Amino acid sequence: MPILDPTWLPLSVLKSKGSNLRFLAFKIEKILREISLISKSASGFIHACDYDQEGEVIGYNILEHACHNKYSLSKRAKFSSLTDEEIIQSFNNLLPPSQKLKDAGTSRHMIDFIYGINLSRALTNSVNKKDSPGADKKGYRQLSIGRVQGPTLAFVVEREKEIESHIFEPYWNVMADFEKNNQIIKTYYYPYRIDTKSAAENIINSCKNQLGKATDINIQKTAIKPPFPFNLGDLQKEAFRFFRFTPSYTLSIAEKLYLSALISYPRTSSQKLPSSINYEKIIKAVSNLDNNLHQNSSYGNKTKSILSYSEISLKLLANKVLKPNEGKETDPAHPAIYPTGQKPKRSLEDSEIKLLDLIIRRLLSSFGEEASSSQIIVTITVKDKFTFKAEEKKIVVEGWIKYYRPYFDLSGFMIQDSLSFLKRNDILKNVKIELLEKFTQPPFRYNQSTLLQKMEREKIGTKSTRSEIISTLFKRNYITNFVLSTAHQSVTDDSKVVSKNSPASNYQKKQPTKDGFVGMQKSGLRPTEIGLAIVNSMKKYIPNIVSTNLTRDMETQLEQIESGNTTSVQVVEKARNQIKEAIESFNLNESKIGQEISSALEVNKTTNLWRKPTSISSLGPCPVCKSGNLIVKKAVKSKKRFAGCTNYTSAKCLTTSPLPQKGTIKNVGKKCEKCNWPIISAHGINQGKRYQWEFCINSSCPLKISNNGNKKITSKQT
DNA sequence: GCAAGGTC
DSSP states (O other), rough: OOOOOOOOOHHHHHSSTTTHHHHHHHHHHHHHHHHEEEEEEEEOEOOOOOOOOOOHHHHHHHHIIIIIIOGGGHHHHHHSSSOOHHHHHHTTOOOOOOOHHHHHHHHHHHHHHHHHHHHHHHHHHOOOOOTTTTOOSSSSOOOOTHHHHHHHHHHHHHHHHHHOOOOOOEEEEEEOOOOOOEEEEEEEEEESOBBOHHHHHHHHHHHTTOOEEEEEEHHHHHHHHOOOOOOOHHHHHHHHHHOBHHHHHHHHHHHHHHHTTTTTTOOOOOOOOOOGOOOOHHHHHHHHHHHHTTTTTTTOOOSSSOOOOHHHHHHHHSOOOOOOOOOOOOOSSOOOOOOOOOOOOSSHHHHHHHHHHHHHHHHHHSSSOOEEEEEEEEEEEEEEEEEEEEEEEEEEOTTHHHHTTTTOTTTTTTTOOSSSOTTTEEEEEEEEEEEEEEEEOOOOOOOOOHHHHHHHHHHHOOOOTTTHHHHHHHHSEEEEOOSSSTTTGGGOOSBBBBOOOSSGOOOOOSSTTTTTTHTTOOOOOOOOHHHHHHHHHHHHHOOOGSHHHHHHHHHHHHHHHHSSSHHHHHHHHHHHHHHHHHHHHHHHHHHHHHHHHHHHHHHHHHOTTSOOOGGGSSSEETTHHHHHSSEEEEOOOTTTTTEETTTTSOOOOOOEEOOSSSSSSEEEEETTTTHHHOOOOEEEEEEEEEEEEEEEEOOHHEEEEEEEEOOOOOOOOO
């Protein structure tokens, strides 16, 4: 039975023998007793927790439960950074307690609890029936789902499905080298994408060894504004980009730096720095850190092009105005992350030095001067008809970029220019021209950094919990980190650092290459069989839990509580009814859900985690037993892949079928007209040639026997 | 023990 009305229990219940929270209960009691004692002699109560929904609830709980129902009598201090100026100001202007903020906060707690706990229990129960293949040795397998976990997992699954259903369409590029004064200009035919090979060949035949004229030289200058001061998400993104630190690892290091008083509070969404933190003081203080940080460190100012903190701060302090370039993200409780400038009182670990260095240079850069780039695009026309373009971009004013080194991303910028010597109407000779065959590419898989950014964009979770939610998905084995080049050492856990060489870092090439589609797309986060099965089942029976609508709807409702347009009682009641319905629908379909997820758990047991990405989904329903699904499996002995039924263990369905050993296999959702077995598509590259074909996987399909088709599949499975 | 939120 779902628990729709969780209530507070008296501590005595938790303290009773046999309670697994006994130890904790005694600890809590001690803290409560102490606060209670102090509160008795207090002349008044000032609530000075973070000025946001959650902060309001924390203070409320203390005032109500430890200070004998003093919330309504308390006063509220409102400040958004811990500077003397702001704190004094807030204590001089105390507000009444923010009842509506508290109501919104407690509703959030209640809703997340009744949704999360009830559905996680239902899910767990559905696979823990007798003889379930999903259960562990003790006969138990813990599953979970929640308002944030669900949609986040669904992002990974949706992306995987997009990749699987992608059709590689060929197109062609023509690349040409032109020469003038012994200088080679590398160009591409414009427009870049040519749809047919014959059109591309026509261009080549018409332009080979011909003269071209520089018909246009376009130079554009673009300002590059200084970066914003860091909020947590931006710090996690940048630390992933440069150090390959995962978001949760970055947060854990930032926390250590904060507890050592080296940086300000890191769990912030703000990209703003109030002047009350005293810019000048911080910039000056930071300049004293040079020796402290970079001595004895494997990291630091190794080359001359990287300026020391004191060199940067001298330049900044010489400027007339000292103002950071702020972003628009705000936070009700904290400013952006900045270094305090204090000297470390202990020796720092390498990872801490790296992150602190990044934070310091980011802060200094945000005060820097605007930089600018110049882009030159040269158009070369052959026979007044065929146009080729060459382009180059370079930094012309370095500005803040020199403060941010080595973290500025220079890819896409040239160091030397090779085009600016050209003038309009110059004549150039074509010396080389070639055809490139390309294919349209599916979207990239998420990595931990881009998944976190997706959560930010969709506004699910909070800055403090997003990285943890991703770690939870790893912990539950719902997602894995797929590494292509070292498939045998595939990283399936939530490691701290993603190797720079490994494609799991989702190294993205700008343009697809001829062989690119084989190697490029396979790295990054993939759902496991279980992850996929959970999203599929939830979508079928309780779609709300994996869609962002639930969160979106809840946010709106909570905002309305804050603004007084609805009440906490109404909102929680509505959620309660929704979960009641969801649980009812769940219970009606429990055996189906249990079976779907159990077969996925079975697949995870019998196949390697690094098997081909596309085998994650079913190839179609089993035509023999009807209740199972045909999936790609690997033969234990021969390691060859074949199609097998998910009911192999549970219902002894022995249906198998050989599959091509190379290339990518895709479920195209069709059934063979003759035998009703699934029709799948296989594609890949064979002897440099791309192929894609569809076929019925039944090796004894009457259609094949009659026309002797599908000779390609001859390998027998053991 | 399961959620999501906060904290050291």
